[in-house]
Amino acid sequence: MAGDIPLSQPDITEQEIEAVTDVMRSGRLSIGPRQARFEELVAQRTGCRHGVAVSSGTAGLHLILEALGVGPGDEVITTPFSFIASSNCILYVGARPVFVDIDPITLNIDPTKIEAAITEKTKAIIAVEVFGNPSEMDQVAAVAARNEIPLIEDACEGLGGAYKGRPVGSFGRAAVFGFYPNKQITTGEGGMIVTDDDRLADLCRSMRNQGRAVGDLPSEGSWLAHERLGYNYRLSEVAAAIGVVQMQRLDELMAKRNEVACMYIEKLMDMPELILPNIDSKTDMSWFVFVVRLADDYGQTERDRVINGIRRHEVGCSNYFPPIHLQPFYREKFGYGKGDFPVTETIASRTIALPFYTTLDQTQIELVCLTLQVMLQREQLLRPNDGNGEQ
Numbered sequence: 001m002a003g004d005i006p007l008s009q010p011d012i013t014e015q016e017i018e019a020v021t022d023v024m025r026s027g028r029l030s031i032g033p034r035q036a037r038f039e040e041l042v043a044q045r046t047g048c049r050h051g052v053a054v055s056s057g058t059a060g061l062h063l064i065l066e067a068l069g070v071g072p073g074d075e076v077i078t079t080p081f082s083f084i085a086s087s088n089c090i091l092y093v094g095a096r097p098v099f100v101d102i103d104p105i106t107l108n109i110d111p112t113k114i115e116a117a118i119t120e121k122t123k124a125i126i127a128v129e130v131f132g133n134p135s136e137m138d139q140v141a142a143v144a145a146r147n148e149i150p151l152i153e154d155a156c157e158g159l160g161g162a163y164k165g166r167p168v169g170s171f172g173r174a175a176v177f178g179f180y181p182n183k184q185i186t187t188g189e190g191g192m193i194v195t196d197d198d199r200l201a202d203l204c205r206s207m208r209n210q211g212r213a214v215g216d217l218p219s220e221g222s223w224l225a226h227e228r229l230g231y232n233y234r235l236s237e238v239a240a241a242i243g244v245v246q247m248q249r250l251d252e253l254m255a256k257r258n259e260v261a262c263m264y265i266e267k268l269m270d271m272p273e274l275i276l277p278n279i280d281s282k283t284d285m286s287w288f289v290f291v292v293r294l295a296d297d298y299g300q301t302e303r304d305r306v307i308n309g310i311r312r313h314e315v316g317c318s319n320y321f322p323p324i325h326l327q328p329f330y331r332e333k334f335g336y337g338k339g340d341f342p343v344t345e346t347i348a349s350r351t352i353a354l355p356f357y358t359t360l361d362q363t364q365i366e367l368v369c370l371t372l373q374v375m376l377q378r379e380q381l382l383r384p385n386d387g388n389g390e391q
Ligand SMILES: *Cc1c(COP(=O)(O)O)cnc(C)c1O
Pocket: 056, 057, 058, 059, 082, 083, 085, 086, 128, 154, 156, 157, 178, 179, 180, 190, 191
């Protein structure tokens, strides 16, 4: 369909395609030089000593919690307004997620509310740069440091960004990036742990490779010796080769995404029904998605109808993110319910993620904005007692 505009699309050039065919011809499809190069590039960019490539962002989060020794009986503080992986990893290790509500401006975990949630059992804090916005991450880091609790940055939405000059990925004991096709860079599937902690990096390297000693190679006699419980969370050389090229293109990709975000802001700025992303002057934004919010007098039913209407016009859009604590298995297992985290709930009920990727042009953005505008006008007419003469 000519008018089809997806929610997201990866930016793949001939360079990535050539890098993949080079790997295929090399005969070395796993545990090779591309992984090492990709790790180096991401570590450099974030100012961290180590990069540990893994099979997904989720796998990276799991390994960090394991490496920190978090387990049954422990609590981990995190945000309920995120993609579900930032919380599910806590369940993988048998610990309990303790949610703290978000700041209504940054949409990240509210640093002023964290301390009240800390107990003797708190073993880590997982913070997320939601939608790529690293705002106030320094304050979260300060709370973690003051209470001597390790901060894990789920930086899966923030690669390339910075706050007050500090790169995303450098705020905590360790951070994780994700490379699913809708992220700033992609490897198809993939992730990367970054850290300055030598011991933590080595533990993660061992655990991603079935608990083998770090540096063990398949050609060696020790290949079937396993020092600890591990997983197969390795990243293939094919994926790492794509990652190397995408990392080399990161600034270009970020600049294009920034242009698209600016075009959206310009087009939507004057619509009183919308609340636009709020990026403060201390933030170097690496845009992950473009999410607008309906004004406070709209409800979830109206928001959902707007989303469905936009989708019917072959324009992708989504409700980033439904609150994690209201997902059925969280409610059931931990007894969470409506009203537990009111800021998250009110914001989550009114968000709309619009199509966002590097190659969106001015005409497509106009088409998206016009479609959104028509759906909002429809909502106005559907409102009872709104003085339009129909009632
Ligand atoms: C994308 C993402 C992840 C990781 O996703 P994978 O698909 O496992 O790579 C984790 N946390 C957040 C907040 C994300 O957006």
